[in-house]
Amino acid sequence: MPEYTLRIRRYDPQSGEAAHWDDHQVEMEGHVSVLEAILRVKNEQDGSIGIRCSCRAAICGSCGVRINGKPGLACNTHLEDAAKRPTKKTATGEDTVIEVEPMGNMPVIRDLIVDMDAVHWKKIQRVTPWLINKEPIPEREYIVPHENMVDVTQTMACIQCGACVSDCLSMEVDPLFVGPAALAKSYRFVGDPRDAEQYERLHDLSEDEHGIYDCTHCFNCVDACPKDVAPMDQIMRLRRVAGSDQKIEDRNNGQRHEKAFVKNIERNGLLHEADLLTDSYGGKFHPRAMPELLGSLPVAAKGMTRGKMPLKGALLHPHKASPEVKQIFKQVESRPDRYELNLYVVGYEDEEESSATPAATPTESESA
Numbered sequence: 001m002p003e004y005t006l007r008i009r010r011y012d013p014q015s016g017e018a019a020h021w022d023d024h025q026v027e028m029e030g031h032v033s034v035l036e037a038i039l040r041v042k043n044e045q046d047g048s049i050g051i052r053c054s055c056r057a058a059i060c061g062s063c064g065v066r067i068n069g070k071p072g073l074a075c076n077t078h079l080e081d082a083a084k085r086p087t088k089k090t091a092t093g094e095d096t097v098i099e100v101e102p103m104g105n106m107p108v109i110r111d112l113i114v115d116m117d118a119v120h121w122k123k124i125q126r127v128t129p130w131l132i133n134k135e136p137i138p139e140r141e142y143i144v145p146h147e148n149m150v151d152v153t154q155t156m157a158c159i160q161c162g163a164c165v166s167d168c169l170s171m172e173v174d175p176l177f178v179g180p181a182a183l184a185k186s187y188r189f190v191g192d193p194r195d196a197e198q199y200e201r202l203h204d205l206s207e208d209e210h211g212i213y214d215c216t217h218c219f220n221c222v223d224a225c226p227k228d229v230a231p232m233d234q235i236m237r238l239r240r241v242a243g244s245d246q247k248i249e250d251r252n253n254g255q256r257h258e259k260a261f262v263k264n265i266e267r268n269g270l271l272h273e274a275d276l277l278t279d280s281y282g283g284k285f286h287p288r289a290m291p292e293l294l295g296s297l298p299v300a301a302k303g304m305t306r307g308k309m310p311l312k313g314a315l316l317h318p319h320k321a322s323p324e325v326k327q328i329f330k331q332v333e334s335r336p337d338r339y340e341l342n343l344y345v346v347g348y349e350d351e352e353e354s355s356a357t358p359a360a361t362p363t364e365s366e367s368a
C-alpha cells in the first residue's frame with residue numbers, strides 16, 4: 001500500500017505561537033480522500049488537529065482546504081491526485097507529499113478551520129440571498145420558463161464551500177470586494193424571472209465601488225470551484241444584464257474603462273493607451289479625467305525617459321482603424337440583441353414529451 005506524507009499546517013491564534021507544519025505518515029490506497037487521511041491521522045496520531053467536515057460526500061461544503069496550494073474539498077480529492085501537484089516547498093510533485101493548509105482570504109480559527117462567518121457568509125448576506133416574490137402571488141405555483149431555470153441552474157449548484165473566495169486575487173487586494181461566491185449567488189436571483197427586484201439588486205451592486213467591476217478576470221474562482229459554478233462567468237452575466245439590459249451606470253470605473261477600450265480600438269484599430277486613461281474618465285476635458293491625468297504624469301515621465309513611450313507616440317497615434325476593423329464593428333453592432341443563456345445543464349427533450357426533464361450533464365458553460 002502506498003505511503004504518503006501528510007504535511008498539515010498547524011496554527012492556533014490563541015496560543016501566541018507562530019504557524020508551523022507537522023508531518024504525518026499514512027499508509028492508504030491512492031483513491032482514498034485527503035479528508036479520510038486527515039481523519040485517520042487525527043484518530044490515530046494527533047487528536048488536536050482542527051478540521052471541519054460533515055457529509056464526506058462533496059455536498060455540505062464544510063471541508064474546504066488548500067491541498068498542495070490549490071483550494072478544494074478534502075473529501076473530494078484523492079490522495080494520488082493531490083500528491084501529483086507541486087508543493088510549496090518543492091515546486092514540483094514529490095508524489096508522496098501532500099500539504100494541507102487552511103483556505104485563504106479568511107481568518108484562521110485553528111489549523112484547517114477558517115472563519116467563514118467573518119468573510120464568506122457576511123458577503124453572501126450582502127446580496128440578499130433569497131427570492132423576493134413578484135406580486136400578486138399566484139394561487140398555484142409560478143411557472144418558470146425552462147430556459148430561465150437552465151440559466152440559473154449553474155449558480156444553484158454552489159455548495160458554499162468558499163474555495164472561490166479562498167483564491168480570489170481581487171479580494172486579496174481589496175477585502176471589501178463583494179467576491180465571487182456572493183456575486184454568483186446574486187445572479188441566481190437576478191436571472192430568476194420570479195424575482196421582483198432584478199433592477200434594485202443590480203443597481204445596488206452598481207452603486208458599490210467594490211461590486212461587479214472589481215473582478216479582474218483572473219479565472220482563479222473558475223479553477224477553484226469543485227462544482228463548476230464558474231463564479232466569474234456569473235459576474236460577467238451580472239455586468240451584461242446591468243449594463244446592456246438595464247442600462248445601469250456602474251460607479252466603479254471598470255465599466256467606463258471597458259467602453260473606452262472598445263471605442264479606442266474602433267477608432268484606432270490598435271490600442272492607443274494615452275487616450276485610454278482619459279476616455280475611461282469621460283474624455284480629456286472631463287473634470288473627472290484631470291486628476292487622473294495629473295496622477296499618471298510621473299509614470300508617463302518615467303516611460304518617456306526610459307524610451308518606452310516616445311512623446312510623439314503619446315500625443316499622436318499614427319493608426320486609424322482599417323476598413324476591416326470598422327466592418328467587424330458594423331457587423332457586431334447590427335446584430336439583433338444578444339440573448340445569452342447559461343447552458344450549464346444540457347440535454348435533449350423528447351419532441352412528443354416536451355416537458356421531459358433534461359439530462360443533467362454538467363459541461364463547460366457556453367453562450368448562445
Ligand code: FES
Nearest residue numbers: 054056061063075
Ligand atoms: Fe461535506 Fe466535504 S465533508 S463537502
